[in-house]
Amino acid sequence: MASKVKQITVWARGVVQDKEGRDIANGLANAAKKEGKFTQAFDNYVDLPDRVNVPLRKYARISDEEIEERYEYENEKPEVVIVADATLVKGINVLRGMEKGGVLVVNTDRKPEDILKFIPNRDLLKAIVCVDAKGICGEATVDFSGSEGGVDAVGLGAGMAAPILGALVRGTNLVKLENLAAVVKNKEALYKGHEQAVVKTL
Amino acid sequence: MFIIPKEKEVPLGCITPAPVTEQTMMITGNWREYRPVIDQEKCNLCMNCIVYCPDACWQLNEAEDEVVWNAKYCKGCLICVNECTTEALSKAYELDFEDGVVRLEKPF
Numbered sequence: 001m002a003s004k005v006k007q008i009t010v011w012a013r014g015v016v017q018d019k020e021g022r023d024i025a026n027g028l029a030n031a032a033k034k035e036g037k038f039t040q041a042f043d044n045y046v047d048l049p050d051r052v053n054v055p056l057r058k059y060a061r062i063s064d065e066e067i068e069e070r071y072e073y074e075n076e077k078p079e080v081v082i083v084a085d086a087t088l089v090k091g092i093n094v095l096r097g098m099e100k101g102g103v104l105v106v107n108t109d110r111k112p113e114d115i116l117k118f119i120p121n122r123d124l125l126k127a128i129v130c131v132d133a134k135g136i137c138g139e140a141t142v143d144f145s146g147s148e149g150g151v152d153a154v155g156l157g158a159g160m161a162a163p164i165l166g167a168l169v170r171g172t173n174l175v176k177l178e179n180l181a182a183v184v185k186n187k188e189a190l191y192k193g194h195e196q197a198v199v200k201t202l
Numbered sequence: 203m204f205i206i207p208k209e210k211e212v213p214l215g216c217i218t219p220a221p222v223t224e225q226t227m228m229i230t231g232n233w234r235e236y237r238p239v240i241d242q243e244k245c246n247l248c249m250n251c252i253v254y255c256p257d258a259c260w261q262l263n264e265a266e267d268e269v270v271w272n273a274k275y276c277k278g279c280l281i282c283v284n285e286c287t288t289e290a291l292s293k294a295y296e297l298d299f300e301d302g303v304v305r306l307e308k309p310f
Contacts, residue, residue, distance in 0.1 A: 046309075047309045048309070053233040053234075053235065054309060055232055055309045056309065085235065086297060087234065087235045087296040087297060088232070090232065090302065090304070091231060091232020091233070091234070091303075091305065091306065092232055092305065092306055093305050093307050096308075108297075114297065115297075118303065120305075
């Protein structure tokens with residue numbers, strides 16, 4: 001049962017990218033829900049997310065059957081890892097727990113080779129996707145209205161999360177682009193991210 | 203009046219001796235996006251970076267007569283770059299450097 005659940009982990013920076021990380025996890029889960037999948041999306045509060053710039057995790061789970069592991073608050077074996085800030089690859093073992101054949105999505109203006117040299121366990125990866133989300137839609141949106149179950153006032157995917165989600169479709173087959181476009185607010189950035197993403201298969 | 207016997211006198215709480223120079227329970231080097239880079243020729247040892255750094259990541263190396271940066275604990279707040287009087291410090295993007303890797307398994 002547990003093996004059929006696809007686990008997605010998002011790494012972001014505390015406070016400054018809290019909204020973006022949350023949007024990536026929620027947008028992915030909402031888009032998969034439109035395809036009739038069972039989904040979960042939640043934050044990790046162990047990472048002290050209320051400090052500026054700390055590395056923190058957001059999780060999403062997608063499954064064809066009902067997800068039974070409701071009371072586990074961490075993704076132990078992520079299939080897809082999304083890094084919302086490229087400098088995190090120097091500070092954290094982002095591929096922790098990943099089994100062979102995973103996908104890494106990085107928000108960076110650098111080439112995939114420049115990122116891969118900072119990842120010692122890169123043989124676990126099937127593909128790496130790089131997208132310059134900051135270049136496509138500027139600085140990250142900082143907003144806390146949607147956190148901890150509140151109503152999101154800004155809207156899902158208004159900022160940097162949209163191009164990263166577009167790039168994710170290039171590297172994986174988790175969700176379809178048209179389902180993401182129905183969920184995400186900034187559709188232009190979503191398509192731009194999908195076009196401009198650099199995919200490198202390993 | 204209560205008198206403490208001389209042999210039972212306790213040391214002041216504020217000067218508890220600690221035989222460590224770093225707190226390995228909380229390594230903050232992976233918070234950093236931009237790092238300060240020092241130009242030793244411009245530096246006149248005004249010590250502003252040492253005074254203003256909130257994590258004591260700048261130390262004076264008395265033998266070499268220069269200030270030394272600690273990559274393991276620097277959070278990249280760049281207060282030192284603001285306070286530098288001779289513009290010897292400048293900020294640089296972290297991915298431009300091979301060193302300064304603090305690869306932790308969990309954030310804490």
